[in-house]
Amino acid sequence: MKAAYFLTHLAKDLRLEWRSKDAINSMLFFALLVVVLFSLAFDPTRAVSRQIAGGILCVATMFAAVSALNQAWARELRNQVLDALRMTPAPGASLFLGKALANFLFVTVVELVLAPVFVVFYNLQVIGNGWLLLLVLPLGTWALIVNGVFFAALSMRTRNRELLLPLILFPIFIPALLGMVMSASAILTGESDPVLWIKMLAAYDVIFTTACMMMFEVILHAE
Amino acid sequence: MKLWRWIWLLVTLGVLANGFRVAMFVVPPDAQQGDVGRIFYYHVPSWAGMGLFFAINLVCSLVYLGVRNRNHELAMKADSLAVTSAEMGVVFCLIGLVTGSLWGRAVWGIWWTWDARLTSTLVLWLIYVAYLLLRRFAAGPQMRTLAAVMAIFGYLDVPLVYMSTRWWRTQHPAPVFGGAPGNGVAPSMMPAIWWNLAGWLMWGIFVASLRYVAEYRTQRAEQQEALKALDMEHVIEAGR
Numbered sequence: 001m002k003a004a005y006f007l008t009h010l011a012k013d014l015r016l017e018w019r020s021k022d023a024i025n026s027m028l029f030f031a032l033l034v035v036v037l038f039s040l041a042f043d044p045t046r047a048v049s050r051q052i053a054g055g056i057l058c059v060a061t062m063f064a065a066v067s068a069l070n071q072a073w074a075r076e077l078r079n080q081v082l083d084a085l086r087m088t089p090a091p092g093a094s095l096f097l098g099k100a101l102a103n104f105l106f107v108t109v110v111e112l113v114l115a116p117v118f119v120v121f122y123n124l125q126v127i128g129n130g131w132l133l134l135l136v137l138p139l140g141t142w143a144l145i146v147n148g149v150f151f152a153a154l155s156m157r158t159r160n161r162e163l164l165l166p167l168i169l170f171p172i173f174i175p176a177l178l179g180m181v182m183s184a185s186a187i188l189t190g191e192s193d194p195v196l197w198i199k200m201l202a203a204y205d206v207i208f209t210t211a212c213m214m215m216f217e218v219i220l221h222a223e
Numbered sequence: 224m225k226l227w228r229w230i231w232l233l234v235t236l237g238v239l240a241n242g243f244r245v246a247m248f249v250v251p252p253d254a255q256q257g258d259v260g261r262i263f264y265y266h267v268p269s270w271a272g273m274g275l276f277f278a279i280n281l282v283c284s285l286v287y288l289g290v291r292n293r294n295h296e297l298a299m300k301a302d303s304l305a306v307t308s309a310e311m312g313v314v315f316c317l318i319g320l321v322t323g324s325l326w327g328r329a330v331w332g333i334w335w336t337w338d339a340r341l342t343s344t345l346v347l348w349l350i351y352v353a354y355l356l357l358r359r360f361a362a363g364p365q366m367r368t369l370a371a372v373m374a375i376f377g378y379l380d381v382p383l384v385y386m387s388t389r390w391w392r393t394q395h396p397a398p399v400f401g402g403a404p405g406n407g408v409a410p411s412m413m414p415a416i417w418w419n420l421a422g423w424l425m426w427g428i429f430v431a432s433l434r435y436v437a438e439y440r441t442q443r444a445e446q447q448e449a450l451k452a453l454d455m456e457h458v459i460e461a462g463r
Contacts, residue, residue, distance in 0.1 A: 154372065158357070158362070158366075159360050163360075167356055170349075171377075172350060172376055172377065174349075174384060175383040175384045196390060200386065204383055207379060211376060215376075218288065219368075222365040222369055
């Protein structure tokens with residue numbers, strides 16, 4: 001795989017998003033709504049909020065990301081762009097990598113904007129090693145995005161694709177969600193050691209990134 | 224039904240009847256749990272069946288991906304067997320979850336607990352239900368390729384699910400077979416396990432064979448229909 005190809009795809013996706021800002025805006029507002037809804041529904045006290053905040057942040061990001069991932073490939077379907085991409089000599093894996101990196105950046109931006117809001121709404125104070133969150137969030141986000149982009153491509157040409165994506169993504173994503181939530185709460189509460197969970201997240205990322213890169217060609221050319 | 228299938232069915236029913244007799248009346252009750260422990264003889268075969276059918280599903284999916292462009296006949300067979308085994312695996316998994324839940328209610332006093340094994344089998348069940356849903360929602364031959372890829376992803380996820388839920392929490396007893404010392408099954412209980420294991424696996428294979436033939440014939444009929452439509456097009460083209 002030549003580096004230039006995936007950089008081209010990445011630049012194209014970033015430019016598209018820069019001009020429309022569809023994905024980031026909808027994700028931001030959606031995630032914000034989830035955060036507000038959760039805090040109204042559970043009305044957490046300070047101690048409780050520290051325990052559940054990690055989970056809520058992860059679940060909010062997950063739902064928001066799915067709403068954007070559904071659009072990630074849909075924009076390629078217009079004017080048969082996808083067919084054109086399939087005919088280019090660039091390997092499928094580079095198309096996938098470019099798309100995944102672009103979506104990873106979008107979700108990361110959403111998380112970075114959301115995190116301060118979160119701290120304010122839930123009165124958070126990190127007790128453990130706060131800097132570890134800088135490791136957990138990208139690892140967990142990548143786990144979500146790499147599978148999400150892959151399964152979005154997989155469900156692209158099916159009936160009810162918007163419904164199907166979460167149905168097949170969430171079961172596969174469960175171990176990573178568990179790793180993300182457990183390490184985030186371990187860091188926020190400072191009660192246990194998050195290192196084991198971070199290692200698991202890293203292993204999940206490596207396994208599924210490899211699998212996605214290997215299988216994407218099959219998905220792209222499935223007829 | 225062909226003759227051999229009738230014979231297989233009769234033998235299976237005989238083995239199941241004997242398995243029931245041995246499990247209920249011959250082997251002694253469990254040392255700690257009494258008669259409640261007898262559900263074990265139905266709980267274990269369902270996991271064995273699940274393991275067998277999900278493994279078949281993986282192998283068939285790999286075969287399908289490998290030969291789909293070269294050997295159409297074999298690919299169709301592999302795909303039919305893959306969907307059959309996924310369905311059977313889901314059924315066995317569900318039976319295992321339900322018998323386990325009944326047993327848990329009697330022994331632990333609760334229907335369900337978010338323990339490592341229970342959670343990971345539930346997640347496994349969810350993954351394969353998602354696989355079957357994908358097969359319903361996608362259409363045409365591309366669906367088979369997509370489903371085969373999904374099956375491989377599902378199987379890759381299993382060890383991760385298991386390890387993560389294991390670190391998360393654990394309440395289920397350690398593996399009975401090949402577990403810690405002093406945690407095995409008394410030799411007097413083994414006949415009940417073997418009979419029921421054999422009986423339920425034979426039953427599963429019987430149902431799977433029916434389902435496989437039905438699926439294979441459907442796929443072949445669809446293919447012939449498509450070929451016929453192509454032929455018609457040629458005729459129309461020639462007529463012009």
